[in-house]
Amino acid sequence: MAGDPALSRDYFDSLSAALVEAGIAQPTLIVDRARLDRNIDTLMRHLPDGMGYRIVAKSLPCLPLIRYIRECTGTDRLMTFNLQMLLQIAHDMPDAHQLLGKPMPVAAARRFYQEAGPEARVQWLVDTPERLAQYIALAKDLAVPLDLVLEVDVGLHRGGFAPDEALKQAVETMEASNHVRFAGLMGYEPHLTKLPEKGGLRERAAESAWEIYARAKALTGCADGPAGQQPLTLNTAGSPTYRLYRDTGLANEVSAGSVLVKPTDFDTDLLVDHLPTSFIATPALKVLDGVNVAGFEFVPGREPDVPDGHAKTVYTFGGNWMAKPVWPDGLVLNDMYGRSSNQQMLTGPADLDLEADDFVFFRPTQSEAVFLQFGDIAVYEDGRIVETWPVFPASA
Numbered sequence: 001m002a003g004d005p006a007l008s009r010d011y012f013d014s015l016s017a018a019l020v021e022a023g024i025a026q027p028t029l030i031v032d033r034a035r036l037d038r039n040i041d042t043l044m045r046h047l048p049d050g051m052g053y054r055i056v057a058k059s060l061p062c063l064p065l066i067r068y069i070r071e072c073t074g075t076d077r078l079m080t081f082n083l084q085m086l087l088q089i090a091h092d093m094p095d096a097h098q099l100l101g102k103p104m105p106v107a108a109a110r111r112f113y114q115e116a117g118p119e120a121r122v123q124w125l126v127d128t129p130e131r132l133a134q135y136i137a138l139a140k141d142l143a144v145p146l147d148l149v150l151e152v153d154v155g156l157h158r159g160g161f162a163p164d165e166a167l168k169q170a171v172e173t174m175e176a177s178n179h180v181r182f183a184g185l186m187g188y189e190p191h192l193t194k195l196p197e198k199g200g201l202r203e204r205a206a207e208s209a210w211e212i213y214a215r216a217k218a219l220t221g222c223a224d225g226p227a228g229q230q231p232l233t234l235n236t237a238g239s240p241t242y243r244l245y246r247d248t249g250l251a252n253e254v255s256a257g258s259v260l261v262k263p264t265d266f267d268t269d270l271l272v273d274h275l276p277t278s279f280i281a282t283p284a285l286k287v288l289d290g291v292n293v294a295g296f297e298f299v300p301g302r303e304p305d306v307p308d309g310h311a312k313t314v315y316t317f318g319g320n321w322m323a324k325p326v327w328p329d330g331l332v333l334n335d336m337y338g339r340s341s342n343q344q345m346l347t348g349p350a351d352l353d354l355e356a357d358d359f360v361f362f363r364p365t366q367s368e369a370v371f372l373q374f375g376d377i378a379v380y381e382d383g384r385i386v387e388t389w390p391v392f393p394a395s396a
């Protein structure tokens, strides 16, 4: 496969053999543990001295996977994005500290405390003065002191506080309340690697993001260090941007999840040191000669619009995933002729080395939704499927 010489015929033959040995003959999500280990090492090696690492749970939505990454990295910090995940992690990993990656309606927080104890280690994310008032009221009502982190808009413009009077006021309101604690700031900035490079746009956006973050710290007293006994959470980054932080001058922790399994959306220059680690394997149910698309037999002289030289049609078991075919080489989806969740049509060159029931491999484009679509994850190591890991229930 282009871009990663290790992803060759030998590699996919070994994956296929492992699946056959495990008796697997349906669409399956595979995580390669050796490659995962390499990604974890790469991430930890790139973190500057003293930088905390927070696991983005939604992008690695599988408790044993999160547990494994915790063991390897030694982190007890997680970033969580929905109530179900929050509850399950609080229950199964009570020692983990969870920061919400998005603000939850206060009703969800209330629901959380109906099921989890007041000792749960959660930092709730607050993006507006109105939500702050709701969380203070909840803390008072439950008589549970709540830790609140303020979301700062560092340029993504997905909401959150600007570095202005309202932000300062929010911290003063928290300090005046006996019910909640100001626990820090979160400024997420994936746009820094997605904006066009032309005109120095990326550099300008980065400088601006960091200036906003620094101003937010100054306004909220974070720049002076922690006021109480607990260190403040000064969170930033995500997989696309974690490499931009060379010291802890601005933030004291970065979040990253996806990069450890590296779906195709994370094939970027900054992340070249990370390896694709997750694959979808699915049986080719039918491998047919010719490119056969319904209707073309009635239009003499017209051929289906597929890449030059394509002379095989393959139907896979399932296939309408957010994913790209990677093996066998040359096999492509032809979106013009539709996507099917039942049997997906792909086409390939005349010399396509594939027979019915052989496996076709895809790489997910993202992990958070795709990992939830296949049941247990098959963990591949040393030529075998060594474990299966349950995923979280699908949830928004």
Ligand SMILES: Cc1ncc(COP(=O)(O)O)c(C=O)c1O
Pocket: 056, 059, 079, 101, 102, 188, 237, 238, 239, 240, 255, 256, 257, 258, 259
């Ligand atoms: C607040 C926040 N931080 C970090 C991340 C990064 O997640 P990942 O590393 O999986 O890209 C996300 C992703 O949506 C996010 O919303």
